[in-house]
Amino acid sequence: xxxxxxxxxxxxxxxxxxxxxxxxxxxxADHATVEVAFSPDGGAERLxxxxxxxxxxxxxxxxxxxxSPAVVRSLILAKRRGVDVQVTVDxxxxxEEDRSGRSHAALGALAYAGVSVRVVRVFPxxxxxxxxxxxxxxxxSFNFTQQAARFNSxxxxxVTGDSETNRAYLDNWKQVSALGEPYRAx
Numbered sequence: 614x615x616x617x618x619x620x621x622x623x624x625x626x627x628x629x630x631x632x633x634x635x636x637x638x639x640x641x642a643d644h645a646t647v648e649v650a651f652s653p654d655g656g657a658e659r660l661x662x663x664x665x666x667x668x669x670x671x672x673x674x675x676x677x678x679x680x681s682p683a684v685v686r687s688l689i690l691a692k693r694r695g696v697d698v699q700v701t702v703d704x705x706x707x708x709e710e711d712r713s714g715r716s717h718a719a720l721g722a723l724a725y726a727g728v729s730v731r732v733v734r735v736f737p738x739x740x741x742x743x744x745x746x747x748x749x750x751x752x753x754s755f756n757f758t759q760q761a762a763r764f765n766s767x768x769x770x771x772v773t774g775d776s777e778t779n780r781a782y783l784d785n786w787k788q789v790s791a792l793g794e795p796y797r798a799x
Contacts, residue, residue, distance in 0.1 A: 645775040649768065657755045657769040658762035661744065662687050664771055668746035673786045674700040674757070675741040679707055680715035681757045689726040698723075701790040704734035721798045731793035739789065743782055749773040750782045 650656035658681075665672060665687040672691055679702045692698045700723055707716035724730050733739045743752040755767040772778050 645778075646773045648771040648773075651769075652755065652762050652767040653764055657753075657767050658683060660769045660771055661751055661755060661757070664744050664746060664749055664751040665691055667749065668696050670696060670747045671745075672696055672698045673745040673783065673790075674698075674702075675739070675743050675745075675786055675789065676700065676702045676757050677706055677738065677740050677742055678703070678716070678756045678758050680713075680719050681759055681762065682719070683759075683762070684757045685719045685722050688723060688728060692726055692728055699729040699731075699790070701731045701733060701739075701786065701793055702796075703736075703739035704732040704793075705738065708732055717798070720796050724796055724798060730796035731790050732796050733789060733793035735792045741785070741789070743786075745779070745782045745786055748779070750775075750779055752782070 648660060650660040652658060662683060665684070668691055672688065674688070679700070688698050688700070700720075702716075702720065707720060711717055720730050742754070742756055743750060749771055751769055751771045753768040753770045755761050755769040756765075761767045
């Protein structure tokens with residue numbers, strides 16, 4: 614019962630924050646687990662990295678801003694251990710507005726390592742931020758950046774063992790990614 618109340622409270626707060634539009638009743642299933650973390654210094658980045666490190670077969674990333682060296686390293690290590698890693702990012706935030714070059718560096722490193730990277734420009738903003746694996750979904754406000762990990766007030770939530778939620782995120786990743794184009798390093 615505590616897990617159901619916690620899951621309902623988390624879902625309600627995500628809905629209120631505009632992070633969750635559809636609340637799956639399966640989120641309260643007895644077999645599902647929910648982990649939450651915050652930043653700065655509340656473990657959000659560690660939770661993101663642990664989600665990547667636990668993947669055994671597949672990882673799909675959807676990102677608004679993508680510059681985090683730690684996340685890049687973790688995804689490349691997953692690729693090297695045989696995990697199918699694919700990343701889809703917002704075009705404007707990562708290509709047009711990348712004044713620092715950090716997004717280009719991150720995406721270039723992934724592409725060089727053999728990770729499929731796609732950029733989507735059909736939306737004013739691709740603002741989704743999630744990591745899908747075969748058994749879990751990490752989502753929340755946490756952008757995959759050092760700024761999010763070190764300075765911003767962010768949240769990360771991981772739902773494990775909920776096949777309905779997992780399928781919904783994978784379906785969304787496929788739909789949005791199909792609207793994109795392969796990343797090409799300059």
